[in-house]
Amino acid sequence: MTAHWGYRFLVRAYPAGPRRDEVLDTLLALGRRAPSWREAANLLRHGLRARLGRPASGAVVAVALLVALTTGFFAAALSTRAAWEAVPDYPSGARLAEITTTVFPSLPIEGGRDEGRVFRDPTGDHQWLEPFNEDFAYAGYSFGPAGMYVSGDYRTWFGQARQRLIDAGWTVREEYPTGATDIASGLLEPSGRALVAERGPLSLHLETTVDVVDTPAGEFYALASLNRWQPGWVTAVGVVFWLLGGLAGWLVIGWASRRTEAVGGMARFLSAAATIAALVFLTPLTLLGVIGFVAETWRFDRPGQPFWSWSMVWGYGCNALGVLLLITALIIAVAGGRARHEEQIGPDPRFHRSGPI
Incomplete structure (x- = not known):
C-alpha cells in the first residue's frame, strides 16, 4: 500500500535515517490514508525535536528556539528591506x-x-561595519x-x-x-x-x-x-521569511547538535559556548525586533523607524559580534564534530491509531 503523499512529506521533518523510515512504515502498516491536523502537528513537533538529538536534554530545545527566532528576525529584516524597494514613492506633481x-x-x-x-541616516554614514545614527529612520x-x-x-x-x-x-x-x-x-x-x-x-x-x-x-x-x-504585502513578506529563516536556523542548529552529540572534549564545549555567547548579544536585539514588528504591523504609532532599526545601532557592534560567534560555533561543529545516527524521538503513539485514546 502506498502512503498518502502528506505522510511522506511530514515524515521529512525527521532527520534522514532509520527512525524516519520506521515512522513511515508504521503509518503504512496501520493503513492511514491522510493525516489529520493533529497528526500533522504531532509529526512535525516530534520530527523537528528529533533533529536536535539529545533526547534527555531540554536546554538544546531552548537554544534552538532562540536561534530560530534570531535567524528568522534577520531573514525578515533583509526581506522587508528588499521589498520596500518596490513600494511606490511619495506622490508628486498635482497629487502632492x-x-x-x-x-x-x-x-x-x-x-x-x-x-x-x-x-535616511542623518550621519550620512552608510558603511556596513559602522553603526548608523540612532535617528536612522524612514525617509520622509x-x-x-x-x-x-x-x-x-x-x-x-x-x-x-x-x-x-x-x-x-x-x-x-x-x-x-x-x-x-x-x-x-x-x-x-x-x-x-x-x-x-x-x-x-x-x-x-x-x-x-x-x-x-x-x-x-x-x-x-x-x-x-x-x-x-508599511504596506500589508511587505508585512506578509516579513512573516513568511521570518518563518522560513526560523526553520532554517532550527535545522542548522539541529544538524550541529547531532554532529557534536557524540563528541566530547573541547570541540563540543566551544561550539556550545560560542552559541550561548552569541545569543547573549543577539536575543535582546531579536526581542526588540519582535516588538517593533508587531507595532509596525498594527500601526501603534506614526511611521518612524523600521522594526529592525536597532540592528543598525545595537551595542555599537554587538549584533555583528553575535553573528560572528554563531558562524564560529558552526565552523567548530563542522571541523570538530562527526555525524552519527542517534536514537530519535518518535511521534506520540496515540496518533498512530484512528484517533487519540
Missing part, C-alpha cells in the same frame, strides 16, 4: 500639490524629501510655508487645518498639545498643537508652535511631514 495646499492654502510652500529613497517628505511662519493665532489656524484635512479624506488618528513642562509642577505649558492623520498608504504629521526662537509677534511656526505606512 493637493496635499500641501490642503494644509497650507494661499501660502507659498517649500518642501523636500530626505536623502535616500527608503531610509517635509513641507511648510516658505517663510517658516504663519500669521495669526495657532489655535484657530490649527483647527481650520484639521477640518481641511478631514474634508479632504484624511483620518485624524491623534491630536495633542505641545510645549515645555514646568519643572516645579510637572504640568505641560502648551505652546502649540500637533496631529497625526492618515489617508491610504500615507501618514501626515502636522505641528504648530510659538516656541521657535525669533518667532515674530503675531505669528507661529508650522511644519508638516509625510511618511509611508
Whole structure:
C-alpha cells in the first residue's frame, strides 16, 4: 500500500535515517490514508525535536528556539528591506500639490524629501561595519510655508487645518498639545498643537508652535511631514521569511547538535559556548525586533523607524559580534564534530491509531 503523499512529506521533518523510515512504515502498516491536523502537528513537533538529538536534554530545545527566532528576525529584516524597494514613492506633481495646499492654502510652500529613497541616516554614514545614527529612520517628505511662519493665532489656524484635512479624506488618528513642562509642577505649558492623520498608504504629521526662537509677534511656526505606512504585502513578506529563516536556523542548529552529540572534549564545549555567547548579544536585539514588528504591523504609532532599526545601532557592534560567534560555533561543529545516527524521538503513539485514546 502506498502512503498518502502528506505522510511522506511530514515524515521529512525527521532527520534522514532509520527512525524516519520506521515512522513511515508504521503509518503504512496501520493503513492511514491522510493525516489529520493533529497528526500533522504531532509529526512535525516530534520530527523537528528529533533533529536536535539529545533526547534527555531540554536546554538544546531552548537554544534552538532562540536561534530560530534570531535567524528568522534577520531573514525578515533583509526581506522587508528588499521589498520596500518596490513600494511606490511619495506622490508628486498635482497629487502632492493637493496635499500641501490642503494644509497650507494661499501660502507659498517649500518642501523636500530626505536623502535616500527608503531610509535616511542623518550621519550620512552608510558603511556596513559602522553603526548608523540612532535617528536612522524612514525617509520622509517635509513641507511648510516658505517663510517658516504663519500669521495669526495657532489655535484657530490649527483647527481650520484639521477640518481641511478631514474634508479632504484624511483620518485624524491623534491630536495633542505641545510645549515645555514646568519643572516645579510637572504640568505641560502648551505652546502649540500637533496631529497625526492618515489617508491610504500615507501618514501626515502636522505641528504648530510659538516656541521657535525669533518667532515674530503675531505669528507661529508650522511644519508638516509625510511618511509611508508599511504596506500589508511587505508585512506578509516579513512573516513568511521570518518563518522560513526560523526553520532554517532550527535545522542548522539541529544538524550541529547531532554532529557534536557524540563528541566530547573541547570541540563540543566551544561550539556550545560560542552559541550561548552569541545569543547573549543577539536575543535582546531579536526581542526588540519582535516588538517593533508587531507595532509596525498594527500601526501603534506614526511611521518612524523600521522594526529592525536597532540592528543598525545595537551595542555599537554587538549584533555583528553575535553573528560572528554563531558562524564560529558552526565552523567548530563542522571541523570538530562527526555525524552519527542517534536514537530519535518518535511521534506520540496515540496518533498512530484512528484517533487519540
